[in-house]
Amino acid sequence: MAKINPITLRAASLTLTGSLATVVGTASADNANDTSGAASVGSLASLRLVCTYARHASSTTGRPIFEVDLSMDAPNTAAASVSNWMPATLLDSSTFSSGRIDAYAMQVSLAPSVTGSTTRGTPPIDVTGAWWIRVRVYDEDGTSPGAISALAFGGET
Numbered sequence: 001m002a003k004i005n006p007i008t009l010r011a012a013s014l015t016l017t018g019s020l021a022t023v024v025g026t027a028s029a030d031n032a033n034d035t036s037g038a039a040s041v042g043s044l045a046s047l048r049l050v051c052t053y054a055r056h057a058s059s060t061t062g063r064p065i066f067e068v069d070l071s072m073d074a075p076n077t078a079a080a081s082v083s084n085w086m087p088a089t090l091l092d093s094s095t096f097s098s099g100r101i102d103a104y105a106m107q108v109s110l111a112p113s114v115t116g117s118t119t120r121g122t123p124p125i126d127v128t129g130a131w132w133i134r135v136r137v138y139d140e141d142g143t144s145p146g147a148i149s150a151l152a153f154g155g156e157t
Helices: none
Strands: 003-010 046-055 064-071 089-097 100-105 107-109 116-121 132-139 147-156
Touching: 046 064, 132 147
Parallel strands: none
Antiparallel strands: 003 147, 046 116, 046 147, 064 107, 064 132, 089 100
8 A cells, every 4th residue: 555645634723612613724735625624535545634732721631533524426526515425434343233233423532632732643544435535623622622733634545
C-alpha cells in the first residue's frame, strides 16, 4: 500500500461545542468544502486524522470526539453538492445471531489531554468504496470546550 502525505482539511482554529459539528474549510488551501465539509479521498482505502487540540483552561475532561461520514457520490460531483452521507461504522461481532451483526457509527474519542495544546490522531478509519468524506467533531466537555486546528488526514491507497 502506498502512503500519501497529509492533506489539510482545515488549518484555522475551530472552537468546539457539546454536539457534532461539521468541519468546513475557511481558506482556499483547505480541502474541506466551505459549505458541505466534503473532501475528496480519491483511491484511499484508509485514513488517519491528525490535529492540534487545545483544551480549555477551565476543563478537566475536555477531549475531541470525531465521527467520519462517507459518501459514494461520483467523484465528479461538486463538493458543495455531495450528499448521501453514512457514518463509518464499527461492527459488533458479539451480536452475531442468525446472520445479523449490529453496526454502530464509529466515534473516536481521543485520550484526555493536559491543559494546553497537544497533537492528537485517530487510528486508521476504513474509507474503502467512498469517494468523499466529511469530518464532524465535538468536545466531551460541552460546558468548557476546547478547540482544534491544523486538521489533516493522511492514509494509504
